[in-house]
Amino acid sequence: MFKKIKLIISFILLCSFGVIAQTLTASISSDKVGLNDQFQLSFTFEGTDINSVRNFTPPSFDKFFVLSGPNQSTSVQIINGAVSGSLAFSYYLRPKGLGKYTIAAASVNFQGKEIKSKPINIEIIKGSTQKKNVTNNNQANISNQDIAENLFVKAFVNKTKVYLGEQVTVTYKLYTRLNIASQMSISKLPQYKGFWSEELNTSNNINFTTEEVEGKRYKVGILKKAALFPSEFGNLTITPFELNVPIRIKNQQRKGNIFDDFFNDPFDQGQIINYAAKSNAVKLTVLPLPNNNVPASFKGIVGNYTMSTSINKTDIETNETVTIKIDIKGTGNLKLLNIPELEIPNGLDKYDPKITDRISRNNIISGEKNAEYVIVPRIPGKKEIKPVAFSFFDPDKRQYRTLTSDSFTLNVSPGKNITSNTLTGITKEDIKLLGEDIRFIKTSSANLFKKQETVILTYKFWAMTIIPFIIFLTVLSWQKKQNKLAGDLRLLKYNKAQKIAKTRLKTAKKLLSDKDQNSFYSELSLALFGYLEDKLHLPKAEFSMDKAEQLLINKGVNIELIGELKACTEKCEFIRFAPEKGGIEEMNELFKKSTNIIVNIERELSQKINR
Helix, strand or coil: CHHHHHHHHHHHHHHHHHHHCCEEEEEECCCEEECCCCEEEEEEEEECCHHHEEEEECCCCCCEEEEEEEEEEEEEEEECCEEEEEEEEEEEEEECCCEEEEECCCEEEECCEEEECCCEEEEEECCCCCCCECCCCCCCCECHHHHHHHEEEEEEECCCEEECCCCEEEEEEEEECCEECCCCEEEECCCCCCEEEEECCCCCCCCEEEEEECCEEEEEEEEEEEEEEECCCEEEEECCCEEEEEEEECCCCCCCCCCCCHHHCCCCCCEEEEEEEECCCEEEEEECCCCCCCCCCEEEEEEEEEEEEEECCCEEECCCCEEEEEEEEEEECHHHCCCCCCCCCCCEEECCCEEEEEEEECCCEEEEEEEEEEEEECCCEEEEECCCEEEEEECCCCEEEEEECCCEEEEEECCCCCCCCCCCCCCHHHHHHHHHHCCCCCCCCCCCCCCCCCHHHCHHHHHHHHHHHHHHHHHHHHHHHHHHHHHCHHHHHHHHHHHHHHHHHHHHHHHHHCCCHHHHHHHHHHHHHHHHHHHCCCCHHHCCHHHHHHHHHHCCCCHHHHHHHHHHHHHHHHHHHCCCCCCHHHHHHHHHHHHHHHHHHHHHHHHHHHC
């Protein structure tokens, strides 16, 4: 009997332990941290079945830079047959500002039940509290200054004085004499305020070479390259690129500098330190374009270009098609380049051109842009198509240049449906109307009689009176709307924002199919940011996600939708500039989210207007 009672009590205690012993604890390496320091924040789950832990949800880190994390570790203990374990989620953070902050609770789901940690307080003070990391005798004594001398990021530009719209290439290089322990992460991207930016092609993996700087050998790798096109003149600054680098510092077994034999030591033993590397800021002087001798056909394009035109045939019949191609090749911001409009004489129908481009994003943006026009002649005779002019500013020669195409003469002969004696200037529609207007003269008056019905009371009279009036009002209203759009560029951009975004998304989808990751993320960013710029009337030079977010809130757009938009743009920009890109699944997911976000914002804004 006593044994049974003992077993029952043990079973109850074991069950109670399984129910109440599950905890999630928050801890920090120090509750007082310097503004220039990093610190570790950990959330540790302790319990009997760590395999049942699901859905770890961290708090917001909006007051801190996330240098690394979440880093996950586990441990299991078996004491007297009882199994317990811990599951830790750790972050390395760096403060954004001074003050006292409360880090909110994290949570996990354990067997269907939510378990939360307690909030934790931290104070951020000026300077640094981590002057030296002093360890025992066989470990390294190292400060941030020591690391900074042996690992740093530098930003280079190919020129510091450029013209408005001229390309400047910025390259970010990592110099290191230390062992990088694991994957680096970007903590803050550079801000290109006042520039149109295009990511240049670099390897998905960082390829290191060896360079000597001030007598020391470093391993050097290119982190990223970007082509920048200034959209405003004056003194502009590119903010620093900030990177979190986990480095492995070897144990110091003897006196001397622990970095001296880095290149000769094949072993990766020692302690890991998360170091926040920060590049230099870059200052540029942007010159305005000259005001003298500006060609009439100049539309703001800067670079170096050539233009060619071609026509597939010049001897044709009416109602046949002829194709004219305009091809512009060169170096510069091809995305902003507009093919000059083809002017045609009366008697020819012109359809909207098919625009295509091929852009190379190596050290310099180059490629070509094509327009293909389909022309249909309706009237026989000789038709001259005038030359087109394309102007640009050449920064190397410091002057405007104008390219002029050849003119084309079409020899249009009557088609099968028009007789040989057709008069010049008379179309098939004119012939039809002539046939309806001319009637033969009747010689008999036997069927003539006087109508008694008053004309004004007939349906035909009212139809012929009212319908033209309605048509006139409709055309007048449409014309007024078009004039308003033509005179109001902001309204025009607003109305066409979704259409332009869809075009860019279509291009992004093709790049997705081609697995061109750099171009895909660049085009997706253009679709999202371009849509917001046009829809919210934000000039490109003044655009920021914070401004866009506030304007969307003011317009009554759903907060959750704005949050999804912000997360999507941040993820897109992060992956664009990350040393390693995501996979195809991640590209697909981001594409679908971006498309849905644009559609939903458009729907909400339309509903607000209709109300």
